[in-house]
């Protein structure tokens with residue numbers, strides 16, 4: 431059973447993000463949508479090593495989870511409308527959790543993450559699951 435181990439889901443908009451998420455703490459987040467059964471379906475997993483609030487705001491600004499033109503034409507992908515998040519003790523915990531989330535939810539490349547999470551610069555950390 432895969433589990434994000436995060437709080438939420440909450441509505442994906444700037445004011446809800448600012449209201450729910452405290453700045454200045456490392457952490458993890460997931461962007462996705464609520465399916466017909468109102469379950470949270472993950473589309474993207476992210477983290478920020480120092481400030482999960484700014485990580486989420488950056489993802490929002492970048493349009494993470496918004497269908498591309500092809501998807502809009504053919505209606506194959508739902509638009510992201512919800513997020514979950516959690517705080518992490520430090521950048522190592524945030525990185526390792528993002529790796530677990532990535533491997534847990536990227537079956538058949540279903541996430542919109544373009545590639546495997548990158549370790550914090552200069553940390554020398556490796557993914558605990560695949561060693562990347």
Ligand SMILES: [Zn+2]
Nearest residue numbers: 557559560562
């Ligand atoms: Zn990995």
